[in-house]
Amino acid sequence: xxxxxVALAIGAFGIGLTEFVIMGLLPEVAAEFGVSEAAAGWxxxxxxxxxxxxxxxxxxATTRLPRKPVLMSLIxxxxxxxxxxxxxxxxxxxxIGRILAALCHGAFFGIGAVVAASLVAPEKKAGAIxxxxxxxxxxxxLGVPFGTFLGQQLGWRSTFWAIAAIGxxxxxxxxxxxxxxxxxxxxxxxxxxxxxxxxxxxxxxLLVTVLAYGGMFGAFTYxxxxxxxxxGFPTTAVPWLLxxxxxxxxxxxxxxxxxADRSIDATxxxxxxxxVVILALFGLLAGSRIATITALFLMGGFGFxxxxxxxxxxxxxxxxxxxxxxxxxxxxxxxxxxxxxWAGGMGIxxxxxxxxxxxxGAIITLTALVVMIIAAATARDTRTDTDATLHATAAGGLxxxxxxxxxxxxxxx
Numbered sequence: 513x514x515x516x517x518v519a520l521a522i523g524a525f526g527i528g529l530t531e532f533v534i535m536g537l538l539p540e541v542a543a544e545f546g547v548s549e550a551a552a553g554w555x556x557x558x559x560x561x562x563x564x565x566x567x568x569x570x571x572x573a574t575t576r577l578p579r580k581p582v583l584m585s586l587i588x589x590x591x592x593x594x595x596x597x598x599x600x601x602x603x604x605x606x607x608i609g610r611i612l613a614a615l616c617h618g619a620f621f622g623i624g625a626v627v628a629a630s631l632v633a634p635e636k637k638a639g640a641i642x643x644x645x646x647x648x649x650x651x652x653x654l655g656v657p658f659g660t661f662l663g664q665q666l667g668w669r670s671t672f673w674a675i676a677a678i679g680x681x682x683x684x685x686x687x688x689x690x691x692x693x694x695x696x697x698x699x700x701x702x703x704x705x706x707x708x709x710x711x712x713x714x715x716x717x718l719l720v721t722v723l724a725y726g727g728m729f730g731a732f733t734y735x736x737x738x739x740x741x742x743x744g745f746p747t748t749a750v751p752w753l754l755x756x757x758x759x760x761x762x763x764x765x766x767x768x769x770x771x772a773d774r775s776i777d778a779t780x781x782x783x784x785x786x787x788v789v790i791l792a793l794f795g796l797l798a799g800s801r802i803a804t805i806t807a808l809f810l811m812g813g814f815g816f817x818x819x820x821x822x823x824x825x826x827x828x829x830x831x832x833x834x835x836x837x838x839x840x841x842x843x844x845x846x847x848x849x850x851x852x853x854w855a856g857g858m859g860i861x862x863x864x865x866x867x868x869x870x871x872x873g874a875i876i877t878l879t880a881l882v883v884m885i886i887a888a889a890t891a892r893d894t895r896t897d898t899d900a901t902l903h904a905t906a907a908g909g910l911x912x913x914x915x916x917x918x919x920x921x922x923x924x925x
Contacts, residue, residue, distance in 0.1 A: 516631050517643045519689035520624045523587055524647030526678040527617050529655040530594055531559060531849075533675070534610075536660030536736055536754055537668045539747075544668070545603040549737065550857035555610055556733055557857075560850035562611040567618020567843030571836050574619065579627055580692045584683060586616035586623075591679035598672035609672075618846065621645075622839025625823050627690070638776070638824040642769025645819055649765045653758030657751040664751070708830035708837040716887035717826040718844045720880050724784050724822070726848030726855075727877025728815035731791055731870040732757070733853040735808075738866045743804040756805060760812025768817030776821045776828075777888035783821075784881045787814040791874035798867050819845075852876065 534541065534555055542552035574582045593613025600606035621644075628644040629637040655678075663671040708714055739745045739753055764783070771779040790810045797803035823841055830837035855876065856869030 515689045516691055517628055517640060519685040520583075520628055520644040521647035521650075522685040523583065523620060523624065523682040524644055525651045525655065526587070526647075526675060526682045527590060527613075527620060528648035528651030529659060529678065530590070530613050530672070530675045531617065532651065533656045533659035533663075533671055534559075535733060536656060536750055537663045537671065538734070538736055540663060540668045541606075545606070547603055548861075549734065550861050551603075553733060553853050553857045555607060557850040557853040558607050559610045559614040559617075560846035560848075560853065562614035563617040563846035563849075564843035565618075566615035567622055567839040567846070568836070570615060570619035571622050571839030574623070575835060578692065579623055580686070580690050582623060583620060583627075583686055583690065586620045587679055587683045587686060589613070589616040590620075591676050591683070594672050594676040594679060598669045598676065614846075618839055618842040621842040623835060625827070625838045625842075626835050629824075629827065631691070636773065637827070638772040638820045639769045641823050642765055642820040645765055645769075645823075646762070648819075649758065649761040649816060651758075653755060653762055656758060657755045660751040660754060664748070706836065709840075711829045711831075713829040713887060713891055714826055714837055716883060716890070717822065717829060718841060720780070720784075720884045720887060721822050721826075721841055721844035722848040722851065723876055723880030723883060724780075724787070724815075724818050724848065725845045726850075726852040727791065727873040727875075727880060728787065728811065728852070729849045730852030730856045730873030730876055731794070731811065732815075732873075733849075733856050734860060734866065734869045737860075738798060738870065739804065741866045742798045743801055744799075745801065745804075753805070753808060757808045757812040760809040760814075761816040764813035764815065764817030765819060767813075769820035772821035772824055776825050777884070777891060780818055780821045780825070780884050781881070781888060783814045783817045784877060784884055787811065787818075788874055788877045788881055790814060791870055791877060795867050795870040795874060798870065848876075 538549070538552050538556075541555065542549055545552070570586070590613050593609050593611070593615070595609075596612060597606050597609030600609055624644055625641050628640045632640040659671040659674065662674060663669075735754075735757075736747075736750050739750055740747055745753060768779060768783060790807055794804070794807035794811065797807070822845075823838065826837050826841045852869075852873060855872045859868030859872050860866065862868070
């Protein structure tokens with residue numbers, strides 16, 4: 513079972529690398545294609561929006577197919593997209609390559625999270641998802657800094673060729689290590705999967721994901737400019753500073769997964785609240801190198817520490833139809849990514865400076881905190897209603913069928 517989780521983490525590593533590495537190479541890409549910082553940022557926003565399309569469209573289209581072949585096919589699409597980006601002669605072709613690679617992203621993580629959760633005991637699901645997402649965090653600790661360094665030394669195209677090669681390794685790992693399961697009880701249908709979206713908590717969870725992730729990436733998308741133009745670091749220091757951010761992701765992902773297995777909502781409120789504070793302090797103190805170094809680590813830790821809890825929360829409230837809801841949540845992460853990148857770029861384009869994306873991110877994250885508090889409160893009300901229903905049922909002697917129907921309706925609210 514552990515080897516299967518490792519294989520999923522390998523795939524997550526490659527996909528995470530292609531999503532995030534361009535942030536460290538944005539100045540070089542913008543210079544080669546002769547576009548502005550904001551236009552170059554659309555290679556990030558465009559990727560994120562394509563993730564949403566793939567998360568919903570490809571996940572829905574493959575609901576009845578065996579999950580292992582689907583995961584392998586998605587990695588093939590990922591390889592093709594990155595190879596196209598590497599050979600792109602202009603901005604338009606590069607965007608097409610990014611979109612192709614992005615289409616596999618949401619479906620891979622959505623389906624992969626369900627597979628990861630199925631490989632362990634129920635009380636360890638958040639931890640299993642965290643192991644899979646460790647590939648994403650390792651991509652930031654090791655892959656993004658190395659990819660940025662490689663791109664600065666040999667040209668940014670070399671980075672995307674390296675990512676395509678990693679995709680090949682991921683494909684082999686999934687083929688060899690992920691169990692090929694598709695028993696009758698795993699058969700699902702699109703109609704059943706769509707029922708998950710009847711739950712108000714599913715929608716609240718999606719909104720929290722959009723806003724929490726959007727806030728962090730509103731600040732992080734243009735971090736190379738913040739580090740060099742505000743904090744005063746040389747360009748050559750950027751890859752190594754990104755190691756700090758990536759280290760924060762690893763610690764946050766591990767700690768967030770452990771704590772979410774105890775209390776999802778409390779963990780999310782605590783981490784999102786801490787992220788608001790960190791972003792506000794970063795905006796104030798970005799001119800200090802020491803403060804910037806500290807903020808990078810903590811921003812990654814508290815920002816990414818929400819991922820296991822958010823993914824687990826939506827799967828719980830989706831009930832017996834977690835696959836499409838899981839994919840939708842991956843799409844929501846990337847809607848947030850796109851919104852954050854767009855909002856941060858608007859702040860820069862408006863002449864508000866290279867700290868404006870950080871302040872914009874703090875505001876977006878504060879909104880996420882408010883929504884999360886509302887979601888947790890309404891979830892407690894639902895549980896209270898359910899407990900009251902069960903108590904009344906026991907006292908009044910209602911039959912088991914009515915009890916099940918009433919309890920199920922109460923949980924779905």
